[in-house]
Amino acid sequence: MTTDTATPDLSTAVEAAVEAYAGDPGFLIPMLQDLQADLGYVPAEAARHMADLLHVPLSQLYSVATFYKSLSLVPRGKHLITVCLGTVCYLKGAKEVAARIESQLEVGPRMTTKDGLFTFEPVNCLGMCGLAPVMVIDDDHFTEVRPGQVPDILARYSGKEN
Amino acid sequence: MMKLTIDGEEVEARDGDTVLDAARRAGAEIPELCAHPAVSPYGACRLCLVEVKRNGRTRMAASCCYPVSDGLTVLTKTEKVQRARRGVMELLLARAPESQALRELGASMGVDEPRFPTVTHAERDCILCGLCVNVCREVIGAAAISFAGRGVDRALAAPFLQSADACIGCGACAAVCPVGSIEIRWGDDEVEVPTFGAKVPAARCEECGTPIGSAPFRERVQGQLAAGLSHATELCPSCKQQHAAAGLSRANRGTASTLPASARPVPL
Ligand code: SF4
Ligand code: FES
Ligand code: FES
Numbered sequence: 001m002t003t004d005t006a007t008p009d010l011s012t013a014v015e016a017a018v019e020a021y022a023g024d025p026g027f028l029i030p031m032l033q034d035l036q037a038d039l040g041y042v043p044a045e046a047a048r049h050m051a052d053l054l055h056v057p058l059s060q061l062y063s064v065a066t067f068y069k070s071l072s073l074v075p076r077g078k079h080l081i082t083v084c085l086g087t088v089c090y091l092k093g094a095k096e097v098a099a100r101i102e103s104q105l106e107v108g109p110r111m112t113t114k115d116g117l118f119t120f121e122p123v124n125c126l127g128m129c130g131l132a133p134v135m136v137i138d139d140d141h142f143t144e145v146r147p148g149q150v151p152d153i154l155a156r157y158s159g160k161e162n
Numbered sequence: 163m164m165k166l167t168i169d170g171e172e173v174e175a176r177d178g179d180t181v182l183d184a185a186r187r188a189g190a191e192i193p194e195l196c197a198h199p200a201v202s203p204y205g206a207c208r209l210c211l212v213e214v215k216r217n218g219r220t221r222m223a224a225s226c227c228y229p230v231s232d233g234l235t236v237l238t239k240t241e242k243v244q245r246a247r248r249g250v251m252e253l254l255l256a257r258a259p260e261s262q263a264l265r266e267l268g269a270s271m272g273v274d275e276p277r278f279p280t281v282t283h284a285e286r287d288c289i290l291c292g293l294c295v296n297v298c299r300e301v302i303g304a305a306a307i308s309f310a311g312r313g314v315d316r317a318l319a320a321p322f323l324q325s326a327d328a329c330i331g332c333g334a335c336a337a338v339c340p341v342g343s344i345e346i347r348w349g350d351d352e353v354e355v356p357t358f359g360a361k362v363p364a365a366r367c368e369e370c371g372t373p374i375g376s377a378p379f380r381e382r383v384q385g386q387l388a389a390g391l392s393h394a395t396e397l398c399p400s401c402k403q404q405h406a407a408a409g410l411s412r413a414n415r416g417t418a419s420t421l422p423a424s425a426r427p428v429p430l
Contacts, residue, residue, distance in 0.1 A: 044322045057305030057328065059295075062321040066310040073322070 010046045013038045018053050025054045028064055032071050041072045069123065077112040077119035079157045082136040086125030093147070094133035098122055100147040104154065117158060164232040169239065175230040182210055182225040190238040193247065193267060195254070195340040196291035197226035200301050206291040207340075208250045213237040222246060244271075252276035258287040261341035286357070287343040288318055294335035294344060304328050307335065307358055320358040329360035331376030348373065367398035374398045 017034040021027035031050065035042055042065050051058040065071045083089075083098045101120055105113050112119040128134045131143035135153070142153055163174050166181075168188045175184040180203065185192055195207040205227040212225045215235035222243070225236075237243060251268050256278040258264050268274065281287075292309070295318065299305040306328035310319040320326035331353035336344040347354040353376040354361045365377040374380075374397075384392045397405065 044324070047322070057299070057308075058321040059299075059305050059308035059326075059328065062319070063308035063310055067312050 007045070010039070010043060011049055014046050014049045014053065018050060023054065025056050028054070028056065028061065029068070032061075032065055032068075036071050041075045044073070069121070072119075075112070075116075077117050079118050079137055081118055081120050081154075082126070083120070083122050084124070084126045084128075084132070084134045084136075085122045086129065086132075088129035089125075089133040092132040092144075094135075094145075096147045097133055097135060097145050097150060100150040101154070104150060118154075164230060166230055166232070166234040166236060168236045177230075179230045180226055181212060181214065181223070181228040181230055181234070181236055184230050185212070185225060185236060185238055192225055192238055193271060194226055195264075195267075195289065196293055198293055198297070198338050201293055201296045201338065202300060203227045204292045204296060207254065207289060209247055209254070211243055211246050211250065213240055213243055247271060248273050252278060254289045256280045257289050258341045258343065260287045261343060264289070264341045286318065287341060289341055290316055290318065291340060293338040293340065294318065297334045297338045302330070302332055302334050304330050304332070306330075306360070320360070325359035325361070326355070327360075329355055329358055329362065330378040330382060331355060331360065331362035332379040332382075333375070348375070365395075367401055368396040369401045370398060372398040372400075 013035060017031040017038070020034060021031055031054075032042060035046060035050070039046065047061050047065060048058055050056075051061045065073060081101060083094060083101065085094050085098060102108060105118055105120065107113055107118070107120045109120060109122050126134050126136065128141070128143065133143075133145050135142045135145045137153070137157055142149075145153070163176060166173055166175055166184060168185050168190055171188060173184055173188045175187075182192060182194065182197055192210050192212065194210040196204060197210060203226050205224045208224055210225045211222050212228075213220055213236070214223045214228060215237070216231070216233070225238075248271055251271055251273040253276070255264060255268050255273065256276040257280075259276070259280040290309070295308055298307055306326040307318060307320055310317055310323075320329075331346075333346045333353075333355075335355070335357075336342075336346045344355070344357045347356065349364060350373050351364055352361050353364050362379075363377045364373040365375055365380040366372065367374050380395050384395050387394065394402075
């Protein structure tokens with residue numbers, strides 16, 4: 001179909017993701033995860049290209065890509081902030097932590113800051129309930145977080161320490 | 163062949179039947195929305211609930227997806243079943259509050275207004291039964307649409323919420339939708355499926371030019387017809403009739419028929 005809409009960079013990323021699994025459509029999810037890791041999101045043109053290569057309907061790919069929270073169809077910020085709003089974290093004050101992040105960064109759930117630095121993504125249970133409330137930035141985990149610690153934590157990622 | 167009991171009556175069923183098939187044959191009335199003969203069972207609407215009893219244990223099951231087995235006992239109209247179906251109906255009505263078809267079915271079951279907050283009017287009236295998605299994929303082979311998202315955000319959509327390029331404008335989705343929420347506009351030049359932002363050129367009768375559905379769909383059908391039969395898709399119904407009539411009167415006058423030998427009426 002419309003393979004030509006994929007720009008060279010995107011095509012390379014898509015082809016790499018597809019080849020890593022020998023083009024087997026059964027590995028659609030890991031392929032999309034690789035693409036997400038590589039490009040930071042799953043652009044529509046990349047998805048089209050992938051659907052063509054795999055002979056999978058674009059509708060199926062879209063359905064999968066919108067099902068999993070780890071896949072995003074829009075560009076994400078440089079850093080991904082995940083705050084657990086699961087039952088235990090909620091009871092231990094995650095709501096206040098999330099509110100603090102939202103007001104400081106002026107974002108809502110699943111939104112990216114204007115400067116493209118942060119994307120805020122609330123989730124439900126990270127499996128670390130014993131250390132609630134939990135907040136994760138990229139691969140760094142912060143446990144037993146108090147709202148007052150939010151500014152310090154965010155400062156470590158915004159380039160302006162202290 | 164196997165025997166099961168439906169509402170106290172012994173009924174025979176074939177291997178591969180669903181409880182819904184068997185119950186219908188036995189004359190039981192079970193409401194359903196997503197059991198369509200053209201599409202494989204998906205069990206989305208849950209309106210076809212019945213009680214099934216096996217090895218002394220009773221459970222509630224969706225009859226459209228439950229295979230028959232020897233000795234199964236099925237109850238289709240107990241108070242428990244009806245209460246459960248009414249609960250399901252309330253949830254369905256909350257999703258598609260504007261569907262006339264659904265309101266009528268609900269009223270026949272004694273459900274008028276759902277107790278639950280309904281979806282906003284801006285959202286599509288859709289019970290997420292999946293019939294349109296499955297007919298498009300399984301029967302038509304276009305797979306132009308799918309579900310997107312999950313949980314409360316689950317919705318029926320064209321890929322990336324753009325126009326559905328793979329749509330061939332056949333109209334099957336609108337035909338199977340049990341709540342009538344997919345619209346098709348059959349125009350003179352175009353067939354449009356506004357629900358999925360799809361537009362395809364209209365096909366026209368080769369003789370009188372009347373629009374006769376979607377051109378890509380006609381092409382697809384032609385590709386599947388035996389050689390020599392493709393003319394069946396070229397004319398509108400009234401031109402077809404005229405041709406048939408002309409052919410018959412020629413045959414009566416003893417003139418050679420223009421029909422291929424295989425299609426000529428066999429003399430009795
Ligand atoms: S649009 Fe109709 S057929 Fe499609 S999922 Fe919704 S209710 Fe079912
Ligand atoms: S509830 Fe937050 S980690 Fe489980
Ligand atoms: S008809 Fe059985 S679940 Fe819809």
